[in-house]
Amino acid sequence: MTEVIHCIGCGAEIQTQAPGELGYTPNGALEKGLATGEVYCQRCFRLRHYNDIQDVHLTDDDFLRLLNTLGQEDALIVNVVDIFDFNGSLIPGLHRFVGDNPVLLVGNKVDILPKSLKKSKMKQWMVERAHEVGLRPIDVLLTSAKKPNEMEELLATIEKYREGRNVYVVGVTNVGKSTLINQIIKQTAGIQDLITTSQFPGTTLDKIEIPLDDGHFLIDTPGIIHRHQMAHYLGKKDLRIIAPTKEIKPKIYQLNAGQTLFLGGLARFDFIQGERSSFIAYVSNDIEPHRTKLENADAFYEKHVGGLIQPPRVDEVKDFPELIRFEFSVKEKTDIVFAGLGWITVTSPGVVAGWAPKGVDVIKRKALI
Known part of the structure; x- marks a missing residue:
């Protein structure tokens, strides 16, 4: 009986017959791995040495x-x-x-x-x-x-x-x-x-x-x-932009009712009703929020997504899901959370809306900070 060998990177059972499937490694690489005591599947090898990810589907x-x-x-x-x-x-x-x-x-x-x-x-x-x-x-x-x-x-x-x-x-x-x-x-x-x-x-x-x-x-x-994470809708370069690797610097905005903030082209925040107040964006330092009037927001997005507001990049816009709207009534200091992207803290009572790609959650929670 042949001994079963597992990839020490991901745990998959090593096989040399089916490229593109779980645990595949070429025969030559397997022999080298056995000699050194470190057997990696091709997918893990490429990820470790070239930062190159290959899709494998688990149900x-x-x-x-x-x-x-x-x-x-x-x-x-x-x-x-x-x-x-x-x-x-x-x-x-x-x-x-x-x-x-x-x-x-x-x-x-x-x-x-x-x-x-x-x-x-x-x-x-x-x-x-x-x-x-x-x-x-x-x-x-x-x-x-x-x-x-x-x-x-x-x-x-x-x-x-x-x-x-x-x-x-x-x-x-x-x-x-x-x-x-x-x-x-x-x-x-x-x-x-x-x-x-x-x-x-x-x-x-x-x-x-x-x-x-x-x-x-x-x-x-x-x-x-x-299934509701932003990461599933982005390419490799954009994943690096939205996932912070160092301390995030909060971005503070004074907004009047009738103003909108875009978080790149990935999400949108509308201040619908309430007194002028502070809103604090907690997102990756690499994401540039843009402020515009609520009445112009749809046209602004249509014109600038993939260009002035990105990610997504211009070549990914056609495959990017439409933004879906969630409305919230806020009574106390509250976070409006865009799953996988960050959140905006609402500091005063009012009515707001969060928009995210179809399939990504937008929720209201007690303020974290």
Whole structure:
């Protein structure tokens, strides 16, 4: 019987017969990999060395099967979310899948938020939002996968709650889960960048088991595709623009009723009714908001999308979904969130509308900052 070999980057079973399918690697590359003890599929190899992503399709059923196994084991579940895209990175219905297993909620990318934000306030805010969707975490931790010293606290917290059990790390795509796992491996085993990481949705293709000292495992799972994220509608270059990599600088606008802000060509915010007040945009520093009159907004978008307001780029405009409108009545300080892009904080009562590509959520939540 032939020994089954798995890609150490994404966990897929290695095969040499079908290019373009899961786990493919050419024979020559396989032989070299076996000689060095590091076998990567072609997809992971290209991603690591050329930052080139190749699409591989996993179905929603695959992810559901994976989630269903979580409740059948006695394990600690570590749910990694992206603080910058908190609502867009929650796994729908996770509390139903985990059974009686405890969940540790880990907010990643904390370094992107303004330093003035107090961690204790942030944690309390996360607990409240988790409770709203039925999740009751045993603890909340804030971290940045880019900061190795923060991994020690994460590992200590995992050790505290796992009580001699396996640990499953779960999250939707793009939350930085694989970067986090790579840091953990580096801390515990001194191996650098073992797992493939990327900004592009869905790079871990099967479960990856990392042995722990007591014979149990820390298990990295594929990123669950969240269908309402902005990332699914953008090309590679634009993904890099919308995903902040350093601390975001809030942009403050004084708006009168009847004014509109465009966030590139990806989203739109209308101030419909209320007293003149401040609106604060929390988006990637590379996105340039544009202000215009509400009455001219449709024509402005039609004329300038792909040019003055981008992303999307001019060659991607024809495939970009139309913007859909969501109206909100605001009574207190509130965030209007564009899933995967950021949010605008409304500081005074009024009526506003958020527009996003068809399929992307726009929601109202209690202000984070």
